[in-house]
Amino acid sequence: MTEPVAPPLPGGGEWLRLHPATPLLKGGIALIAVIGFILANVRERLIEAFVGGPDGGDLIEELYLRGHLGWAIAIVLGALLLGVVAFFLSWRMHTYRINDEAVEVRSGILFRTHRQARLDRIQGIAITRPFIARLFGAARLELSVAGQDAKVQLAYLKGSDVDRLRHDILMLASARRAEEGVAQGATAGGAAGSPDAVGPDSLIGRRVTELLAPELDPQEAPPQSVVRISPLRLAGSLLASGATLFVLVVAVVLIVVTATGRELGFLFLFVPAFIGGAGYYVRKVTRSLRFSIAATPDGVRVGYGLLTTSNDTLPPGRIHAIEVYQPLLWRPFDWWAIRINRAGHASSGSGSQPATTMLPVGTRGDVDKVLGLLLPGLASADTRHLILAGMVSSGQTPGFAVDFVAAPRRARWLRPFSWRRTGYALAGDTVLLRKGLVWRQLVAVPAARIQSLHLDQGPLARALDLCTLTLDTVAGPVSASLSVLDRAGSLTAFDAISRAATAAGALEDGSHRVALPTRHQPPRPENER
Amino acid sequence: MSDHSNDAVPLDPARVRSKRVEVGGDWRRVSRKYIGVELVGVALFGLVAIGATLVFSLTRWFAQPFGWILVGAAVVTTLVMFAVAPRRVRSIGYQLRDDDLLFRRGIMFHRVVSVPYGRMQLIDINRGPVARFLGLAELRFVTAAAATGVTIPGLVDSDADALRDTLVSLAETRRAGL
Known part of the structure; x- marks a missing residue:
C-alpha cells in the first residue's frame, strides 16, 4: 500500500464483444x-x-x-x-465494458438493456464452463451482487481470458495494488502460458489441452492451501447419507409388500419420486466431483465439476455465516461438511442455486483448513480448541480463557440429549454456536455480518427461566439460533454480541468496498446495499 | 417526537426478578389509539371464526356436540383476545440506544430484537385503513436478513416520519457494507 497504482483496465475501458461462438452456445445449436x-x-x-x-x-x-x-x-x-x-x-x-467503478453490459436488439454493477458491491464471481462451451474454448462469467436476480452475466467469453478477467475485476474492486502489480504479471504469464505452450499451430491441440487441464490452475493458489476430495470418500459419503437410509427403508417396505403378494400397480406412483431421487444423487455427485477449495490472491476459490466445470470466487468478507455439520451416519468415519450463507446468488452450473457448499465431505483436518480459508481470524491457535470443542465435545473444556457458555442443567427438560452441547462463545469478532448431539453442528457468524439479533421466550421456556437467542443473517442454508439458554446469561450475551456487531460493522465499513481511495466517491445512498 | 404516550417506563424491580426476558432502559411505547386497530382486527377475526363454525354446526357438517364445542372455542378465543389486546399493545416498545434500535413485543411469546443502525437497508411506512382513520402509521425497519422483522406499529403520523428521518440519519453515520 505504498503507492496506489491503478491496474490496467481490461480492454482499456472500451466496449468489448463476447466470444464469437456465443450465439451458437446460447441456443444456436438448436x-x-x-x-x-x-x-x-x-x-x-x-x-x-x-x-x-x-x-x-x-x-x-x-x-x-x-x-x-x-x-x-x-x-x-x-x-x-x-x-x-x-x-x-x-x-x-451485446457488449460489455469494465472501468474502475463498474462492470456494464448492454444487450438486446429491440428492447435494449443496460445493466451496471458497481465493483465494490460484488459478492462473488462465478466462472462456468459447460461441456459444449468447453469444446469451443468458451466460458461464462457471472458477477453476483446482493439481491434477487441481481447478477451480471458475461456469456460467453474466451476460456483462456476469463480467469484473468476475473482477477482484474477483483483487483480493481479490492484496494490492494502495490503487490498486485507484480502478482498480476506472474498470473498473466501463467494463464497465457499453458495453452500457448502447445504451440500456436493447432487449434485442436489447444482445445484438447484446455479440456485436459486441471480444473484449478496450479499456479493460481499455494498447493498447501488447497483442499480436495477423493472420489472414494465422496461415494462413501453419499452412501452414508440420510437419503440412502430412506431409499433402503422404501426398498425393504416394497420387498415386504411384494413378498406378501399384493398388487403392484401402485408402484407407478413411485416413478416421479424415483426420478427425483436419482436427480438428487446425480446433482450431488456432479457438484462435488473434482471439488477443490483454495486461497487465491483474490479470495476463496471453490471449483467443481467433471464435464461442466464451475468455479466461484468469494472476495474476503462476503461470507455471512458458516456451518460445520456432521450427519449421523458420517460419525464413524469422522467426516464433516461445511456450508455457508452468502448474499450473492451466483448461479453456477445448472439451476439457480447459489453455491453454498464449501466442503461436501472432509476430515477434521480438511475442516480446519477450510475454516482457515473462510475465516482467517478464527483459525488462530487461541480459537482452534474452540472449533474442536464446538465440533465434537460437550460441556466445558477446561484450561482455556475463552470457552463455550453452556446451557444450564434445567434445560434438560426441553432438550434431554443435546442440552450439554448447546452453547455459545464469542471469540474475537466471531460468534460461535454449538448444538446438536445426534446431528452435530457448529455455526460461526462473523460479528460484522450479523444483521440483527433477537431473544425469544415462550411460556415453557419462561417457566424454566430459559430463552432462545437468534442471530439474523442473509438468507441461506445456515440458521444461527440457539434455544434453551440461561435467561440471565443470554441477556449479557445479547448485549455483548450487539456491541460486537456494531463495533465490527463500523470498523469494517470501507475496508473492502473502496475501489480507488485516491478518488473521492460521492455517496450514493440509493445504490448502497 | 413529542407524544404523551412515549413516556419512560421505570424499571420495576419485581419484573426484573421475574423469569421474563427484560432489557432495561427507556422504553418508548406506541400510541394508545393503536388498541383500537387491534380491537378491530380481533373483531374481524371473531366474526369470521364464529361465523364459520356456526355455519358448519347449523348445517350439521360436524357431528352435533363437536360443532357446538368449536363454536364455544371460537367465542372464548375471541373474548380472550379482546381482553388481552390492550396488554399486547402495551407490550410493544422500542428504544433508540447509542448504536442500535431495540424492539420488543409479545406477552406470552416475548421477543426482544436489537438491530444496529448501520444494518438498515430501507424503512417502510405503511398505513392501514383503520390506522389511517386514527392517524397512525406503522414503521418497518428492513435489513438484509428477512428474519429481522422489526415492525413498529401504532406510531402517530408525525412521530413515524420523525423516527424514520432519525433512523435514516443514524444509519448514514454508521453505515456498514453488506
Whole structure:
C-alpha cells in the first residue's frame, strides 16, 4: 500500500464483444439442428425434383404434389435466415465494458438493456464452463451482487481470458495494488502460458489441452492451501447419507409388500419420486466431483465439476455465516461438511442455486483448513480448541480463557440429549454456536455480518427461566439460533454480541468496498446495499 | 417526537426478578389509539371464526356436540383476545440506544430484537385503513436478513416520519457494507 497504482483496465475501458461462438452456445445449436433436420428431409425431394418419380405420402410429399414445395422451402429458409441474422445481431449488440467503478453490459436488439454493477458491491464471481462451451474454448462469467436476480452475466467469453478477467475485476474492486502489480504479471504469464505452450499451430491441440487441464490452475493458489476430495470418500459419503437410509427403508417396505403378494400397480406412483431421487444423487455427485477449495490472491476459490466445470470466487468478507455439520451416519468415519450463507446468488452450473457448499465431505483436518480459508481470524491457535470443542465435545473444556457458555442443567427438560452441547462463545469478532448431539453442528457468524439479533421466550421456556437467542443473517442454508439458554446469561450475551456487531460493522465499513481511495466517491445512498 | 404516550417506563424491580426476558432502559411505547386497530382486527377475526363454525354446526357438517364445542372455542378465543389486546399493545416498545434500535413485543411469546443502525437497508411506512382513520402509521425497519422483522406499529403520523428521518440519519453515520 505504498503507492496506489491503478491496474490496467481490461480492454482499456472500451466496449468489448463476447466470444464469437456465443450465439451458437446460447441456443444456436438448436437452430443448426433444425436446419440439419430440414435439409435431411428435403434433400431427397430436391433430388427427386430434378430426377422425378415421387412416392410416399408425408407432408412434404403433399406440398410437392400441389406444387407448393418451393414456397414452403422459401418460407422455412427465410425464417432460418431471420434467426441467423437475429442471433448475429444480438451478438453484435451485446457488449460489455469494465472501468474502475463498474462492470456494464448492454444487450438486446429491440428492447435494449443496460445493466451496471458497481465493483465494490460484488459478492462473488462465478466462472462456468459447460461441456459444449468447453469444446469451443468458451466460458461464462457471472458477477453476483446482493439481491434477487441481481447478477451480471458475461456469456460467453474466451476460456483462456476469463480467469484473468476475473482477477482484474477483483483487483480493481479490492484496494490492494502495490503487490498486485507484480502478482498480476506472474498470473498473466501463467494463464497465457499453458495453452500457448502447445504451440500456436493447432487449434485442436489447444482445445484438447484446455479440456485436459486441471480444473484449478496450479499456479493460481499455494498447493498447501488447497483442499480436495477423493472420489472414494465422496461415494462413501453419499452412501452414508440420510437419503440412502430412506431409499433402503422404501426398498425393504416394497420387498415386504411384494413378498406378501399384493398388487403392484401402485408402484407407478413411485416413478416421479424415483426420478427425483436419482436427480438428487446425480446433482450431488456432479457438484462435488473434482471439488477443490483454495486461497487465491483474490479470495476463496471453490471449483467443481467433471464435464461442466464451475468455479466461484468469494472476495474476503462476503461470507455471512458458516456451518460445520456432521450427519449421523458420517460419525464413524469422522467426516464433516461445511456450508455457508452468502448474499450473492451466483448461479453456477445448472439451476439457480447459489453455491453454498464449501466442503461436501472432509476430515477434521480438511475442516480446519477450510475454516482457515473462510475465516482467517478464527483459525488462530487461541480459537482452534474452540472449533474442536464446538465440533465434537460437550460441556466445558477446561484450561482455556475463552470457552463455550453452556446451557444450564434445567434445560434438560426441553432438550434431554443435546442440552450439554448447546452453547455459545464469542471469540474475537466471531460468534460461535454449538448444538446438536445426534446431528452435530457448529455455526460461526462473523460479528460484522450479523444483521440483527433477537431473544425469544415462550411460556415453557419462561417457566424454566430459559430463552432462545437468534442471530439474523442473509438468507441461506445456515440458521444461527440457539434455544434453551440461561435467561440471565443470554441477556449479557445479547448485549455483548450487539456491541460486537456494531463495533465490527463500523470498523469494517470501507475496508473492502473502496475501489480507488485516491478518488473521492460521492455517496450514493440509493445504490448502497 | 413529542407524544404523551412515549413516556419512560421505570424499571420495576419485581419484573426484573421475574423469569421474563427484560432489557432495561427507556422504553418508548406506541400510541394508545393503536388498541383500537387491534380491537378491530380481533373483531374481524371473531366474526369470521364464529361465523364459520356456526355455519358448519347449523348445517350439521360436524357431528352435533363437536360443532357446538368449536363454536364455544371460537367465542372464548375471541373474548380472550379482546381482553388481552390492550396488554399486547402495551407490550410493544422500542428504544433508540447509542448504536442500535431495540424492539420488543409479545406477552406470552416475548421477543426482544436489537438491530444496529448501520444494518438498515430501507424503512417502510405503511398505513392501514383503520390506522389511517386514527392517524397512525406503522414503521418497518428492513435489513438484509428477512428474519429481522422489526415492525413498529401504532406510531402517530408525525412521530413515524420523525423516527424514520432519525433512523435514516443514524444509519448514514454508521453505515456498514453488506
